[in-house]
Amino acid sequence: MKICLALTKGRLETQCLDYLKQLSFDVDPLIEKGRRLCVETDQFKVFFAKGVDVATYVENGIADLGIVGEDILMEYQPDVYNLLPLPFGKCRMALAGIPKEKELNRKYRIATKYPKIARDFFQEKGESVDLVKLEGSVELAPLLGLADDIVDIVETGTTLKENGLVVKEEITTFTARCIANRSSLKVKRSVIMPFVESLGKVAAL
Amino acid sequence: MQLPPESQDDLGWVVSQRLEIFETFRKTARLRGYNEITTPVIEYAETFTNPYVGMNLKTMLKWFDSEGDIEVLRPDWTIAIARALSSEHSSRKKWAYQGSVFQTDKPGIECRQAGIEIVDMDPVLGEVECLLLAHQFLQDIHIDPYFIELGHTGVFEALTQSMALGKRPKEQLRQAMHDKNKDEVYRISKNFSTDEQARELTELVDAFGSTHILADYEKRWKNQEHLLHIIHHLKKVIRLLEDLSDQEILIDLGRVKNLPYYSGIMFRGYSKTSGSTLFSGGRYDHLYHQFERKRTAVGLAFDVDELVQNTREESRPSRICLLADSDTLGAAEALRTSFEHAIVDVQFEEVDKTTYDKIFKIVDRSGQYEVIKE
Numbered sequence: 001m002k003i004c005l006a007l008t009k010g011r012l013e014t015q016c017l018d019y020l021k022q023l024s025f026d027v028d029p030l031i032e033k034g035r036r037l038c039v040e041t042d043q044f045k046v047f048f049a050k051g052v053d054v055a056t057y058v059e060n061g062i063a064d065l066g067i068v069g070e071d072i073l074m075e076y077q078p079d080v081y082n083l084l085p086l087p088f089g090k091c092r093m094a095l096a097g098i099p100k101e102k103e104l105n106r107k108y109r110i111a112t113k114y115p116k117i118a119r120d121f122f123q124e125k126g127e128s129v130d131l132v133k134l135e136g137s138v139e140l141a142p143l144l145g146l147a148d149d150i151v152d153i154v155e156t157g158t159t160l161k162e163n164g165l166v167v168k169e170e171i172t173t174f175t176a177r178c179i180a181n182r183s184s185l186k187v188k189r190s191v192i193m194p195f196v197e198s199l200g201k202v203a204a205l
Numbered sequence: 206m207q208l209p210p211e212s213q214d215d216l217g218w219v220v221s222q223r224l225e226i227f228e229t230f231r232k233t234a235r236l237r238g239y240n241e242i243t244t245p246v247i248e249y250a251e252t253f254t255n256p257y258v259g260m261n262l263k264t265m266l267k268w269f270d271s272e273g274d275i276e277v278l279r280p281d282w283t284i285a286i287a288r289a290l291s292s293e294h295s296s297r298k299k300w301a302y303q304g305s306v307f308q309t310d311k312p313g314i315e316c317r318q319a320g321i322e323i324v325d326m327d328p329v330l331g332e333v334e335c336l337l338l339a340h341q342f343l344q345d346i347h348i349d350p351y352f353i354e355l356g357h358t359g360v361f362e363a364l365t366q367s368m369a370l371g372k373r374p375k376e377q378l379r380q381a382m383h384d385k386n387k388d389e390v391y392r393i394s395k396n397f398s399t400d401e402q403a404r405e406l407t408e409l410v411d412a413f414g415s416t417h418i419l420a421d422y423e424k425r426w427k428n429q430e431h432l433l434h435i436i437h438h439l440k441k442v443i444r445l446l447e448d449l450s451d452q453e454i455l456i457d458l459g460r461v462k463n464l465p466y467y468s469g470i471m472f473r474g475y476s477k478t479s480g481s482t483l484f485s486g487g488r489y490d491h492l493y494h495q496f497e498r499k500r501t502a503v504g505l506a507f508d509v510d511e512l513v514q515n516t517r518e519e520s521r522p523s524r525i526c527l528l529a530d531s532d533t534l535g536a537a538e539a540l541r542t543s544f545e546h547a548i549v550d551v552q553f554e555e556v557d558k559t560t561y562d563k564i565f566k567i568v569d570r571s572g573q574y575e576v577i578k579e
Contacts, residue, residue, distance in 0.1 A: 061480050082384040183480030185385070186354060186455060189414055 006063035015088035064184035070174035089176030097149030111141030234301035257495035291496035320506030356460030368397035413457035
């Protein structure tokens with residue numbers, strides 16, 4: 001009985017494979033996968049997908065486990081077990097914009113890829129805002145006048161700085177997390193739990 | 206013409222299998238002494254959203270009636286039946302139902318269910334009856350191998366009782382337990398308890414697996430009367446189930462209730478092959494408090510759509526085609542009766558062979574009919 005593992009493509013993928021290598025898992029077939037999206041090793045069946053799709057595959061039981069950014073879990077709220085944080089994929093969600101005082105003569109407008117996180121943040125503050133959903137390069141929105149500020153992931157802050165934007169308020173911090181399908185964790189407990197525990201041991205250090 | 210998203214037509218085998226499952230359920234329930242009950246598909250939202258029930262209005266299919274009240278398509282059977290039985294004063298205790306529930310956060314929106322509600326029955330008898338009916342019914346429909354998971358609402362309630370949790374932190378803690386999010390469970394509980402209490406609750410997240418877990422927790426909670434009582438109750442139910450069926454049983458002591466009205470044992474059946482949830486239910490004695498009735502209640506609901514997908518291939522009747530013509534039709538119809546449990550189709554023209562398990566041709570040999578297997 002192999003574990004089916006969904007990994008988030010891109011930066012998280014590299015960090016995750018490094019981490020699994022540290023834990024002495026054989027990840028060479030995953031590193032040498034070329035353009036294949038689905039790879040099988042002695043222990044795992046692994047496939048690679050966008051973060052939000054990883055959550056969807058796990059929620060629907062196609063994958064038993066997934067490695068995904070916490071921002072995805074917070075935004076899309078998939079119905080999965082959210083088992084443990086991992087020691088990579090660290091970043092923060094922040095309110096950022098052009099460093100000037102907010103004009104108060106009209107409703108505040110925020111551009112974001114994360115409307116739920118942004119809505120919850122402003123609701124908590126008791127502020128009424130309009131949200132503009134964008135799919136990428138959110139930093140453009142305040143520069144071109146589409147929005148006053150943005151709510152977005154900040155890793156190093158370089159992109160913000162190079163576009164003349166500053167962090168105005170940190171909303172929360174994230175790491176990558178290991179998630180599990182609700183049934184798989186029970187049905188495949190004997191193979192999943194030892195793997196999850198090995199992830200957790202190092203994560204706890 | 207198009208259908209709205211998530212709505213779908215069903216044709217052929219899925220429909221047949223679904224109806225077969227409903228028929229088998231009716232038969233199984235009737236022979237175990239259940240009375241049938243049905244409720245209207247349209248109800249007031251208040252029935253499901255009041256504080257005793259606490260369902261989320263956002264996920265219901267709803268509209269305003271002419272008086273400005275919100276009406277919904279039935280999102281849950283248990284509550285609808287509790288409403289219906291609140292004015293029922295007969296001595297009948299066992300009720301069976303079947304039909305659809307509607308929630309926008311579920312795939313397909315419409316979910317077909319069959320289920321039972323048992324009121325005012327001895328707790329152990331009622332709970333074991335639920336699970337034995339499930340066992341018998343799932344055997345009758347030739348379901349793939351499955352296991353039963355048991356949990357109890359009282360464990361989380363007891364371990365958080367001494368924490369002065371406000372409504373919001375309690376809900377956040379319950380959600381973290383539901384998600385098996387150990388770091389969040391520890392973080393929240395640490396703010397409202399000692400480190401030891403927070404660690405105990407965090408460890409509970411991993412308290413799932415074989416029934417041996419109960420022995421461990423029996424020792425651990427030997428001085429905690431209420432928790433010990435829960436363990437003994439679960440053990441009693443498991444012992445009876447093990448005596449009366451060969452069903453694999455797992456425990457999840459960290460499981461928390463999804464709806465506020467659950468108040469005791471919780472059970473769920475998982476398919477071992479697909480992992481899907483075949484049935485779920487539990488005890489909800491508090492549900493009737495809203496009707497000022499003191500009643501105990503326990504029940505479960507089968508997800509008929511999942512059952513359809515999880516029945517074994519061999520349970521499907523074989524399909525037989527009898528190839529005839531206008532001269533041999535009478536002989537073919539006479540032959541039909543000899544295939545008692547098969548689906549028998551009579552055709553005049555050559556057929557797609559992949560559609561049938563067996564094909565027989567009826568040939569007229571000068572008044573004598575010969576049956577040739579193709």
